[in-house]
Amino acid sequence: MITRRHLRSDKRGFGMRGYDFASGREFEATLSGLGDESCFVLMCDPKDVCRLRKDTFDWDKSTVVLSTNLDETMRYTGYSDYDFVSMFHIGAECDRVEHSEINIYFAQKYLVLVLPECPDDIIERLLGDFHMAIEAAKGRPAPLSYLYHYLFEWIATDSSNTLERLEDEMEDASEALECMVDKKQSSDITELRKKAYTYRKLLRALSEMGEQILADDNNLLDEEALRYFRNTDRRLGRLYGFAGNLFEFSQELLRDYESKLSFQMNENVKTLTLITLFFGPLTVISGIYGMNFVHVPEFDWQFGFFFALGLMVLVSLIVFLILKKKRWF
Template identity: 25%
Template sequence: MIEDILSINQRPKMDEVEGVLFCLLNMLFYNDQKKTVETEQISIALGKDFVISFQEDAHRDVFDLLRSRLNMSNSKIRQRTADYLLYSMLDLIVDNYFIVMERLGEQIEMVEEEVIRRSNTKSLARINQLRKELIVLKRNLAPVRDLISGIIRSESDLLDDRTTKYFKDVYDHIMQAYDLGENYRDIVTGMQDLYINNVNLKLNEVMKVMAIVTCLLAPATVIGGIFGMNFEVIPYAHHKWGFYFAVGCMLIIPIWMLWVFRRRGWF
């Protein structure tokens, strides 16, 4: 158990060893400056009439509300057993997941609006960043779901039957958070597809314009090539109106082609 406490970056889990219920999971925080999800490992040991917690940074956690309740002598936490305190800690950790996911949801909406309005390489970079943060989120949500489920199924004497319903409530919350994370992942995947479609659409528009310009210049190229051949006799080559006739054809034919393209709805 001490080895698990001292080792960071572990997968959230729940163990029951020698009359102690041990929970290891991560608290999540959203860094507004870096736009990233940060994790901090916390270990909680539940024994008979005691709860001991260990965390990396003593100045950053989600237990301020719990501390204020503990300072109240008539609070429910002070009157209940130690397993209720464990429930309260897990409940605050899981509730904080929703705060992090709300920030991620705001970022997803901003990036989605940006992709719809103007797709560029920065948009793709932000999409990839969101995918990485959602991976971090999923790595923490799924194991915590199993952790809470293990506590509910546990037959430990440390857990009061009255407290089981509270852990079921935490389980419902973590399932809701997990489903929301899956929705976010689908949205980000859809944004990536939308970005690719927008890039392809822009490329198709460019290619269409280039194809139209090439088609419009084709008659002038053909006419200029014909009158530029080194033959002795070329119709209208030495006529006084030959130059104007050739230029007129170079202008009239592309205008007629534009009219045909427009009528057929090609642009």
């Protein structure tokens, strides 16, 4: 199940801050100093989205609801003068799959990045990388398109690293199966399968989103940005295939585990059967001579005890030879 990270209470939102490429200055808390020629990137908390829509932007109300409420659905909606993207990054932390939502408003004059009020480790890392991307975007002819593409590329890069880690975990699980089989491996392999399924689902949605952006029905992207997005779209397609292969690998691991567990159980049953075949006849012989009858011929014979022991040895030898001939061991 996808769950949101439980954060320490001392973590707070990062507020609203941004950078105007037209004037080359940073700003915080308000957009009042921006002019008509401004071309800016803005990072804010979900709680700021309602105020921004009321004071500055003519965003559709449904996008504001999506930005301020955590859900598990990725979507792209292209409006006449802006794009709205709601996507999430999935990362593995111990045995959990963790959810960090990212919402984007993109237009020719602005890019607004809406991040969770309580940044987790993933979001804090994204903020650090995004600040470096802003520096790299300065001086570019279309800095906002560059940053828009950068966010998808960042998700793709992080997804690639996550899939490689998952592949390593699966290879370790496969090697462990060669050594021994225990009940804990079943839950471990099942968890790996859940992760692979979740990553495949994520990358399928991202790949479909990339195709929608490439359609560019509202003409927000220039040719250079479309070229970048085409490369990223192909990369997401390959990652989706990689995730699919990992899911199949997890299925094979589960089948391999069940096969080895079944083989182990058969070996245990075989061992118990061998023990029963050896000691069954001996139990019958000891039961016969253990009956409380007075007239048992061997009771009065001086070699009766040794005869019974010899009979047991002979029967055991015959059983051994029969099983040996049938290749039971």
